[in-house]
Amino acid sequence: METPRRSLALFVTMILSCLILSTINLVHGKNSFRPPRISTQNNYLDEMRKIQGFKASLLERDSLISSLSTAPAPETGPLVMYRPNIYNVTSYGADPSGKTDSTDAILKALSDAVEGPSNGFLMNGIMNLGGAQINLEGGNYLISRPLQLLAGRGNLMIHGGSLKASNTFPGDRYLIELSDTNKNGPYNYEFVTLRDLLLDSSFRGGGIQVVNSLRISIDNCYITHFTTKGISVQGGHETYIRNCFLGQKITAGGDPDERNFSGTGISLMGNDNAVTDVVIFSAAIGIIISGQANTISGVHCYNKATGFGGTGIYLKLPGLTQTRIVNSYLDYTGIVAEDPVQLDIANCFFLGDAFIVLKSINGLVNGVNIVDNMFSGTNKGIDIVQLDQKNGPFTKIDQVFIDRNNVDGMNLKASVARRSVQGNGTSWNVDFNPILLFPDFVKHVQYTLSSSGSTFPKHALRNVSNNNVLIESDIPVQASVFVMVDQGKTHTS
Numbered sequence: 001m002e003t004p005r006r007s008l009a010l011f012v013t014m015i016l017s018c019l020i021l022s023t024i025n026l027v028h029g030k031n032s033f034r035p036p037r038i039s040t041q042n043n044y045l046d047e048m049r050k051i052q053g054f055k056a057s058l059l060e061r062d063s064l065i066s067s068l069s070t071a072p073a074p075e076t077g078p079l080v081m082y083r084p085n086i087y088n089v090t091s092y093g094a095d096p097s098g099k100t101d102s103t104d105a106i107l108k109a110l111s112d113a114v115e116g117p118s119n120g121f122l123m124n125g126i127m128n129l130g131g132a133q134i135n136l137e138g139g140n141y142l143i144s145r146p147l148q149l150l151a152g153r154g155n156l157m158i159h160g161g162s163l164k165a166s167n168t169f170p171g172d173r174y175l176i177e178l179s180d181t182n183k184n185g186p187y188n189y190e191f192v193t194l195r196d197l198l199l200d201s202s203f204r205g206g207g208i209q210v211v212n213s214l215r216i217s218i219d220n221c222y223i224t225h226f227t228t229k230g231i232s233v234q235g236g237h238e239t240y241i242r243n244c245f246l247g248q249k250i251t252a253g254g255d256p257d258e259r260n261f262s263g264t265g266i267s268l269m270g271n272d273n274a275v276t277d278v279v280i281f282s283a284a285i286g287i288i289i290s291g292q293a294n295t296i297s298g299v300h301c302y303n304k305a306t307g308f309g310g311t312g313i314y315l316k317l318p319g320l321t322q323t324r325i326v327n328s329y330l331d332y333t334g335i336v337a338e339d340p341v342q343l344d345i346a347n348c349f350f351l352g353d354a355f356i357v358l359k360s361i362n363g364l365v366n367g368v369n370i371v372d373n374m375f376s377g378t379n380k381g382i383d384i385v386q387l388d389q390k391n392g393p394f395t396k397i398d399q400v401f402i403d404r405n406n407v408d409g410m411n412l413k414a415s416v417a418r419r420s421v422q423g424n425g426t427s428w429n430v431d432f433n434p435i436l437l438f439p440d441f442v443k444h445v446q447y448t449l450s451s452s453g454s455t456f457p458k459h460a461l462r463n464v465s466n467n468n469v470l471i472e473s474d475i476p477v478q479a480s481v482f483v484m485v486d487q488g489k490t491h492t493s
Contacts (some may be wrong), residue, residue: 085132087113089141089161096139098164103143109134110158114150123214125185126154136161136197144168148177154190162198165205171227174209175199178216187236189213194221201226207246212236219243224250229264230283233291237272247282247303255282258304264288265303275299284310286333292322302331304352311336312354315343318361330354336388342367350384353377353410358437359388363395368488370402377410385413385437394438400488402437413437415487420480427462428471428481436487440466444486447471451479 087109094102094109113134118127137160144166149156163175176199178189188211199207199221207223210216212235222245223230230246233239246265249255265280270291277298280286286301301312312333315321321337324344332352337343339361350356350373358365375384384407387394402415417435421428428449432442442464449459449471457477463470469483 085113085116085130086135087133088135088137090137090139094136094139094141096137096141096161098140098142098162100142101144101166102141103145103147106134106136106141106143106147107145110147110149113156114153122154122190123185123187125152126187126190126214127152129153129156132156134158136163140164142166143175145170146173146175146177148179149189149192151180151188152185154192156189156191157193157195159193159195159197161196162200164200165202167202167204169202169204171204174206174229174232175201176207177209177211178213179209179211187212187214189216191215191217193217193219195219196221198222198224200224203227207231210234210236210239214238216240217242221245224248224282226263229267230280231265232267232269233273234267234269236270237291239268239270239273240276241266241274241278242276243278245279245281247280249282251282253281253302253304261303261310265301268294280312285314286312288314288316289323290316292317292320294323296323296325297327299325299328300331301329301333304332315340319364337368339364340368341365344369346370346372348373350375353380353382355382355410356385357388358385358394360391360394363392365394365397365400367399368401371404373405375405375407375410377408379409381411383411383413387437397438397441397443397488402488416485416489418482418484420482422480424476424478426473426476428479430469430471430481430483432467432469432485436467436485438487441487442467442469442485444489445469445483446485447481447483449473449479449481451477453478 089106089109090096092105092109094105113129113132116129116132119130120128122128140162142164158176165175176194178192180188190213192213194208201207203225204227206226206228207230208218209232214236216239218231218239218241220243224247226248231241248261248263249257261282262284264285265283266275266287268289268291272293273291274295275287279300280303283303286303287296287299296313303310303312312330313325313335315323315337318339319341321340322342325335325348326344326346328348330348330350332354334354334356335345336357336359338359340358341364345356346369356370370385384405385402400415402413405412412435414435415437417432419430419432421430445461445464447461451457455475455477457473457475459471459473461469462472469485471481
């Protein structure tokens with residue numbers, strides 16, 4: 001019984017092997033294989049040897065394919081895993097509740113960030129930190145010393161939380177300082193972003209200091225309770241301050257302690273900076289500028305300091321102003337410009353008797369445009385543009401264009417004026433003092449005399465003095481005289 005069973009099992013095995021081999025050959029596009037014929041018990045061993053040989057050839061082929069598919073890839077060096085450089089300050093022990101001092105913990109996170117992996121350089125001497133982030137994780141942190149970064153670093157962000165000065169914080173420092181400690185290049189920092197921060201100086205010092213740095217962004221920050229400056233920019237250029245709120249005292253106006261406001265919201269002592277979409281709601285001076293080529297746009301100053309001796313925007317760079325103030329809202333605060341040269345004030349709104357002052361230092365005003373603004377006052381007889389000549393009169397006046405402003409409840413002042421008079425006689429005097437800004441100063445006059453009747457008189461411009469224009473004719477005549485004068489226009493022909 002054993003031999004027939006063994007023969008049957010071998011027969012079934014051979015049939016299955018043949019079917020499998022046929023399928024393999026058909027898959028590869030071949031059908032030439034014929035299964036071995038099993039005839040009698042005598043040739044059983046010969047047939048088995050053939051099948052075993054064929055099986056061995058298949059195993060050899062599969063082994064070759066497997067060895068090719070699992071061959072190691074060409075060697076390209078060790079595999080390096082990079083992780084984002086995000087430094088969570090609570091991991092260093094910072095207290096997000098604000099109950100204990102977190103200065104050391106946050107400074108340690110800053111130190112690790114600026115000493116972390118870098119990817120070459122930005123400007124000469126500025127290491128590229130690859131976008132490292134110091135994450136404040138939405139916490140409130142008490143600090144007793146400034147958060148000062150090591151100089152020579154760039155491509156770094158501090159964001160997402162609140163910092164508050166303790167009662168031992170030094171009164172002449174800033175909560176965050178990008179200063180010149182360990183300076184090792186032409187600039188201290190480049191492309192550092194301070195974003196989504198609330199900075200409370202606790203009436204001890206300032207908020208943010210940026211010294212001799214390049215391409216710094218201060219975005220969506222709320223800075224309050226400063227006594228010196230909310231944001232101070234010194235040297236360098238291209239610091240952009242946008243979508244921020246600054247105020248010494250948290251108020252929306254009408255604070256009973258308004259007269260005691262002090263400090264400066266933003267100080268720009270450098271070139272090529274921009275302040276855009278910023279609110280300054282409490283300070284003695286909203287923005288003070290002593291650098292060139294700065295832009296102020298979409299700014300709302302309502303520190304209400306004008307009536308108390310303060311200013312909305314103060315331009316303190318005599319002879320090198322080069323500032324554009326556009327699309328802004330001066331709310332009970334005005335603008336003061338010392339010896340302005342290349343100053344543009346356009347499309348702004350002045351509320352509550354707010355006005356513009358041109359202040360003489362060396363008697364120079366050149367290239368000034370004050371156009372297309374709106375002024376709204378309280379009918380107190382206040383001029384929209386005024387001169388401060390305590391240090392001496394303006395004597396060098398050129399390319400000044402003050403015109404196209406609309407006024408409600410204040411006195412219109414301009415550098416260009418037009419008036420007409422009518423009369424019967426030989427002279428017509430037109431007084432422009434109620435409109436012209438500069439006293440006894442007219443650079444250009446145009447007039448038209450239109451007479452009635454059949455006579456054709458000879459007429460001429462006879463005199464221009466004390467902002468009065470005198471037109472005379474050779475014979476008496478009934479006439480209308482239209483006169484246009486310009487105080488600031490330069491005519492070369």
